[in-house]
Amino acid sequence: MSATGFDAALATLAAHALPLGQESIPLSKAGRRILAAPVLARVDAPRQDSAAMDGFALRAADLAGGCTRFRILGESFPAxxxxxxxxxxxxxxxxxxxPMPTGTDYVRIVEEAIVDGALVSFATPxxxxxxRRLGSDFASGATVLEAGRVLEPRAxxxxxxxxxxxxxxxxxxRVAVLAIGEALVAPGSxxxxxxxxxxxDSLSEAILLLAHQWGAKPIGQSRVGDAGTSIRAAAAELLAGCDVLVLVGGASRGRREDGMAALAPxxxxxxxxxxxxxxxxxxxxGRIGAAHVIALPGNPTAAMTIARVxxxxxxxxxxxxxIDAGLRWVELPLAGGAPQGGGRDRFLCAESVGAGVRILDRESLNGQALLTRADLLVRLPATGPALPHGATVPTLRF
Structure with missing residues (x-):
């Protein structure tokens, strides 16, 4: 199978990354979920003409007639x-x-009022x-939130x-991670x-957290050695409960047989x-039935970069x-320039510098400490000259 360009790989993902299905859940558990159907109002908002601010409800006709002093009859509260x-x-x-009391259609705010016992007056117009008028926010039956909306706090x-x-x-x-490598042990061991x-194992928890941040449900992880039978058994166990299986260290030029090929059976x-x-x-x-399987390099920087893109x-x-929701590219000016094309599209770790972006030292690619500084990825084309300071490049929040 020949090498695949990045845009072609995205097109393949788009053809396979179809929504998994709908479910109805309580609003109390819906935070950060994605609406599959619009939310329709079951009531008018507000449900009646009501005061938008603390104040005094009265008749607009009295104000128009020049009345500035009113007798206070009582109080009105929401309940x-x-x-x-x-x-x-x-x-x-x-x-x-x-609610606006019967006979009133105007509210003067309390800051404008001068109260003297049972009387209130207003010195200024x-x-x-x-x-707030009945249904002025939305009417019963109206669409309040469209399908596709992320249910963040405002929604x-x-x-x-x-x-x-x-x-x-x-x-x-549902996402599971299978880390492959004889030397890998749990952090702290x-x-x-x-x-x-x-x-x-520096990647498993990080990949699961990244998945969680982007709306997935982490369901487990496992670590195995390089033997194909071990990889296959661990993968089969995880696949029983996940939609996406991520192999970490299962994609490398010399270990393909230990990774994806082990799953062929x-x-x-x-x-x-x-x-x-x-x-x-x-x-x-690739796919195993309805499940998606993606194999990432074992190099931490490379693995996190590919996981992001x-x-x-x-x-x-x-x-x-x-898929476009996960790739919001923003053009930013370079601080310090960028190298010329090297025959392949490049995704380089970078950091924000004021209103621009600086590409980090490529010689540190194998270092994990580099990731603590990188808050952006820069995409550079496969061909082309070196880019000068100030040239704009597409960037992605890392």
Missing amino acids: TPFDGSVGAGEAVRVATGA SERSAV LVAAAAADAASVTVWRRP AADSASPHALP LGLEMQFADLAIKPGRPTCY LLVPLLTGLAGRG
Whole structure:
């Protein structure tokens, strides 16, 4: 199978990363989920003409007639409205959200009022009435939130105000990680290992967290050696409960047989292998039945880079947002320039510098400490001259 360009790989992912299905869940558990159906209002908002601010409800006709002094009849609150009617020269103290008393159609805010016992007066004219009209926010039956919306806190305000007890959302992709390598041990175990070659598994938790940040549901991880039978057994166990299996260290030029090829007896159908990009050339993607399998390099920087540019859009597609939701490129000016093309599209670690971006030392590619500084990725074309300071480049939040 020949090397696949990045854009071709994305097109392949887009063809496979279809939403997993819908489910109805309580609003209390819907935070950060993706709407699969619109939220329709079950009530008007507000449900009646009401005070937009604390103040005094009165008749606009009195103000137009020059009246500036009013007799206070009582008070109105959201849950205990004033139950009388208001006539000429009369007013009712109202709290924010309180229904407008019968006979009133205007609210003067409390900051403009001069209260003297049972009387209230206004020394200055009013510029506008502090009244929210029935259904002025949205009417019963109106679409409050469109399908595809992420239910972040502001969206939850609207959904709750629409009186939605539950919402229909896309199912979250379930993600598992299988780390491959004889030397890998759980973080915290390497220093105490009998083997001087023991290495902390630095990627599994990071990949699961990245998946969680982009709307997936982490369901587990495992570590195995290089034997194909061990890889296959561990993968089969994880595949029983996941939608996406990520192999870490299962894609490298010399260990392909230990990674994806070990899954062939499980029915793996490869969609691409070898990418014409740097880093991450040995990255592979395939399907085992309904499940998606992506193999990342074992190099931490390369693995996190490929996870960001390929795993993330796969997850956003499966979660109902489309793959483009995971790749919001922003053009920023370079601080310090960029190297000329090297025959493959490049995704380089970079850091924000003021309003621009600086590419980090490429010689540190194998270092994990580099990742603590990198908050952006820069995409550079396969061909072309070196770019000068100030040239704009596409960047991606890392």
